[in-house]
Amino acid sequence: MATDHNFRIKNGLEVGGQLIVDSNGQLVVSAAGSNLEFPDNTKLFFGTGSDASVFYDGSHLRFNVSSGNFNIQANDFHITDKDN
Numbered sequence: 001m002a003t004d005h006n007f008r009i010k011n012g013l014e015v016g017g018q019l020i021v022d023s024n025g026q027l028v029v030s031a032a033g034s035n036l037e038f039p040d041n042t043k044l045f046f047g048t049g050s051d052a053s054v055f056y057d058g059s060h061l062r063f064n065v066s067s068g069n070f071n072i073q074a075n076d077f078h079i080t081d082k083d084n
Contacts, residue, residue, distance in 0.1 A: 011023045021027055038044070040058035047067075055062045063070065 038056075040056060043053045043055045046052040046054075049067075051067045052063070052065045052070075055064065
């Protein structure tokens with residue numbers, strides 16, 4: 001059922017134990033069984049002060065780290081172009 005009305009939930013929302021919006025309005029995903037899709041120009045922030053972010057502008061993927069190091073750890077590390 002589609003609606004164009006706003007609704008408000010106070011003190012948090014939990015959907016199937018997977019997707020939780022806590023009483024502070026923060027989104028918590030405890031597990032995801034399929035892809036999470038975000039539209040272009042959406043930033044994902046990490047850290048208490050949003051110290052790191054991932055951003056796709058429709059053409060380029062950008063990783064931004066404003067404090068600390070950007071570390072990649074792997075047993076094997078490969079970088080390939082779209083044609084592998």
